[in-house]
Amino acid sequence: MAPNGLRPEWSVGVTTGTWAREPTSRGVEMVAQAAARPYWLDRDLRPEPRPRLVGEVTADLLVIGGGLTGLWTAVQAAERDPSRTIVLVERDRIAEHASGRNGGFCAASLTHGLGNGLQRFRDEMPTLLHMGRETLDAIEGTLARLGINADVERTGELDLATTGWQYDALAATAAAGRALGEELVLLDASAARERVDSPMVRGALYDPEVMLIDPAKLAFGLADAAERLGVRIHEETEVLGLSRGPSGHGSSGRVCARTGYGQARAGRVVVATSASRSLVRRLRLYTVPVWDYALMTEPLSDDQLASLGWSGREGLADSGPRFHYFRLTADNRLLFGGWDAPYHFGSDDDPRRAHRPGEWALLGEHLLQMFPQLEGITATHTWGGVIDTCSRFCAFWDTSHDGQVVTAVGFTGLGVGASHFAAATALDLVDGLQTERTALEMVRRKPLPFPPEPVRWAGITVTRQQIARSERRNGRRGAWLTLLDKVGLGFDS
Numbered sequence: 001m002a003p004n005g006l007r008p009e010w011s012v013g014v015t016t017g018t019w020a021r022e023p024t025s026r027g028v029e030m031v032a033q034a035a036a037r038p039y040w041l042d043r044d045l046r047p048e049p050r051p052r053l054v055g056e057v058t059a060d061l062l063v064i065g066g067g068l069t070g071l072w073t074a075v076q077a078a079e080r081d082p083s084r085t086i087v088l089v090e091r092d093r094i095a096e097h098a099s100g101r102n103g104g105f106c107a108a109s110l111t112h113g114l115g116n117g118l119q120r121f122r123d124e125m126p127t128l129l130h131m132g133r134e135t136l137d138a139i140e141g142t143l144a145r146l147g148i149n150a151d152v153e154r155t156g157e158l159d160l161a162t163t164g165w166q167y168d169a170l171a172a173t174a175a176a177g178r179a180l181g182e183e184l185v186l187l188d189a190s191a192a193r194e195r196v197d198s199p200m201v202r203g204a205l206y207d208p209e210v211m212l213i214d215p216a217k218l219a220f221g222l223a224d225a226a227e228r229l230g231v232r233i234h235e236e237t238e239v240l241g242l243s244r245g246p247s248g249h250g251s252s253g254r255v256c257a258r259t260g261y262g263q264a265r266a267g268r269v270v271v272a273t274s275a276s277r278s279l280v281r282r283l284r285l286y287t288v289p290v291w292d293y294a295l296m297t298e299p300l301s302d303d304q305l306a307s308l309g310w311s312g313r314e315g316l317a318d319s320g321p322r323f324h325y326f327r328l329t330a331d332n333r334l335l336f337g338g339w340d341a342p343y344h345f346g347s348d349d350d351p352r353r354a355h356r357p358g359e360w361a362l363l364g365e366h367l368l369q370m371f372p373q374l375e376g377i378t379a380t381h382t383w384g385g386v387i388d389t390c391s392r393f394c395a396f397w398d399t400s401h402d403g404q405v406v407t408a409v410g411f412t413g414l415g416v417g418a419s420h421f422a423a424a425t426a427l428d429l430v431d432g433l434q435t436e437r438t439a440l441e442m443v444r445r446k447p448l449p450f451p452p453e454p455v456r457w458a459g460i461t462v463t464r465q466q467i468a469r470s471e472r473r474n475g476r477r478g479a480w481l482t483l484l485d486k487v488g489l490g491f492d493s
């Protein structure tokens, strides 16, 4: 043991494919001097805040939430109908939460992966896969059309097996995907290590339908584009409540959104508030805030980069039930995040929960297990963010207030690409259109709600413990996880 009581280094995992369970001194060293704020938001390119809403504003469409879902909604609404008046209000700053804290994996999957999609929407999967590919193309096309540079690299994703049982699971996914026409490529250990040189790698599955982006550049670019298209944006403007105004004179049946210094009245409202307490009371049990943590290293030197043998620059993720995601940035920093996903009693999303040194040090250790070549590298930034987890692990839509308000939430950590689709669907619904999207079972059906506390906390805690246990038992899921699988609540990354 080192003097600080931490294990000096973890050497067992490299031969067994298992991850350190406790932070180590070298993990602490990596992160100890890092700024505890999201790298993406800590750059000069962050715009000054737009003014708060003061007084009353009237619009055809009000969008609540300035993350990617809200921003895509505003941009698409303005492009669909340039004569429509649109206001977007954001409680904090544009992209302050999940949208400015994520890994920037922009996947075609609308269902949080093939396995989850097949489990829930088997008959619809061919359509959903097709719509996912269209979504990715539409995102690229929109960025080109609107002149947004978000450092897009369409390099695909390699899902890495670090154990034999993970490799078997990837092989099963490859077979299921190929049966649906997906171009998934299974790589054995030596082929996988040619793509990324890590002693942890036992095989991989390559999915070309993923691109890497700079999420903050995307969000800031969308906000600018929205304004150019006539959208009015107010930051630091929290909606405190929604109510339907009386129809008839003056307010003509508009929905009223009360804010700190004023109110917005709109004929249609899209709510894109992610993990925050829903403005629609009956939706409050449908999502829980689950925390996710990440670090960003200093830029890698040319020698460090070459030592990783990662010339394809794919997004990487290992494939256990608890997993890491990692990628290179445009300036060759390494973002490394994921693993533990804590939930706090009472759906506590207090921003102070974002600060978790032990988690960051553990991520640092795991990074060095994955890439021992990087021993001595330091992190410049560490952060945490909240994920809007729902019980089916992919977005859902709700219509309320006599059809005038549509909510789109529940991405469960895979919403960078899916937010574009969620926005298009929310607009279809709020405009009363019947489209291929609104006909989907995925859109018409909602997930099961979570139970109230204390059952919610107990259920999530037991599930997290059982998931950790299943990793130690070569992926065997045990009675509790099998029961959840049977009732459609099981999750396997």
Ligand SMILES: Cc1cc2nc3c(=O)[nH]c(=O)nc-3n(C[C@H](O)[C@H](O)[C@H](O)COP(=O)(O)OP(=O)(O)OC[C@H]3O[C@@H](n4cnc5c(N)ncnc54)[C@H](O)[C@@H]3O)c2cc1C
Binding pocket: 064, 065, 066, 067, 068, 069, 070, 089, 090, 091, 092, 093, 094, 095, 096, 097, 098, 099, 100, 101, 102, 103, 104, 105, 106, 107, 237, 238, 239, 240, 272, 273, 274, 275, 276, 277, 279, 292, 293, 294, 325, 337, 384, 385, 386, 387, 409, 411, 412, 413, 414, 415, 416, 417, 418, 419
């Ligand atoms: C650490 C982390 C890593 C992730 N990595 C990935 C990844 O690599 N790939 C991927 O696809 N997805 C990832 N995700 C998820 C992804 O970031 C989101 O699903 C996606 O950005 C869509 O976000 P959103 O707009 O729905 O939510 P948010 O970005 O959270 O935006 C919601 C906004 O609503 C605002 N708001 C809430 N209540 C109110 C109110 N009453 N009034 C006004 N405004 C309000 C909030 O302030 C917030 O800014 C990750 C998430 C986290 C936290």
